Amino acid sequence: MTDTSQHALWNGPSGEVWVEAQALLDGMFAPLAEQLAGAVPAGQPAQVLDVGCGTGAVCLAIAARLGEGGHCSGVDISAPMIARAVERAAAAGLQIDFAVGDAQRHRFAPARLDRIVSRFGVMFFDDPVQAFANLRQATRSGGTLHALAWRSAAENPFMTTAERAAAPFLALPPRTADGPGQFAFANRQRVRDILADSGWRDIDVTAVGQVCSIRTADLHRYVSLLGPVGGMLRDPQIDAALRTRVLQVVEQAFAPFVQGDRVEFVAACWALRAVAP
Structure with a gap:
């Protein structure tokens, strides 16, 4: 998938759906936002960038922790999601700068950032080495990267349940092994090589698992809106x-994940950490 198609995807139906499902998705992935925000020292005057910030949940959590002189900003390719993030920051009374842009090519001020974070926003670059090199040059010496990316589809059965169940009925597009896409960073060594080739050091790629959930009452909406199946079912020609x-x-098919009034699953991720030289 080219950068052009990523732009079309996230500025079209997918971006609009993520805005529509913002509250559902924020609730689902709240523990992961807490992981990223909790790692930012409270009260510090840090300059933080959230890559692939979406509708702003991680930025909001981090901005609320920063001390005087600290600042959080977010960048995302999706204009609809950025517009929602701007609304949320204003409603919360938080000063956060949001920009519509491709972090692979965006012209960031050099050596300004203390920390770069991302929750599932770094797997969609058409040239990840170029992207991480661009982010590194925006980071001061000793600044850090802390990103979460999905491990393999096999380790995340919840994320592919809808596709497997719908396969007899729908001609779903095949997933490509190395992306860009949700599972583009499944291979740990590939991720390490990308970070090393883009100039980061002290690289650590650690497997983490986090229990995430939605209300059972929201499962129908989740399936109807999100993922490849949701995208196909939104086609008026269906x-x-x-x-x-x-x-x-x-x-x-989601019955194994239902626990009373919650649908629970383990998000199997890589925690990417590195330091700018």
């Missing part, structure tokens, strides 16, 4: 009876 049948089958 027959209504087929859509209903697929939703029934897919929701039943």
Whole structure:
């Protein structure tokens, strides 16, 4: 998938859906936002950038922790999501700078940042070495990178349940092994090589697992809106009876994850940490 198609994707239906599902997704991934924010020392005057900031959840959590002189900013390729992030920061009374841009090519001020963070925002670059080199030059010497990326699809069955269940009914697009895409960073050694080739040092890529959840009452909405299946079901050309049948089958497939009034799963991730030389 080229950068052009990523831009079209996240500035079209996918970006709009993520805005629509903002509260659901923020709740689902709240523990991961807390991981990233909690690692930022409270009260410090740090300059922090959130890459692939989406609708702003991680930025909001970090900005609330920073001390006087500290500042958080966010960059994302999706204009709809950035617009929502701006609204949320204003409502919270937080001074956060948000920019629509591709972090791979965005012209950041050199050697300014103390910390770069990302929650699932670094797997979509068409040239990840160029992207991480660009981010490194924006980071001061000794500044740090802390990003979360999905491990493999096999280690994240929740994330592919809908696709497996819908496969007999829908001609879903195949996933590519090395992306850009959700599981582009599945291979740990590849991730380490990308960071090393882009000039970072003290690289650590650690497997982490975090329990995430949504309300059982929100499962239908989650399946209807998100992921490859949700995207296909939003196509107005899909027959209504087929859509209903697929939703029934897919929701039943999530039964192993249902725990009473919650749908729970373990997000199997890599925690990427590195230091700018």
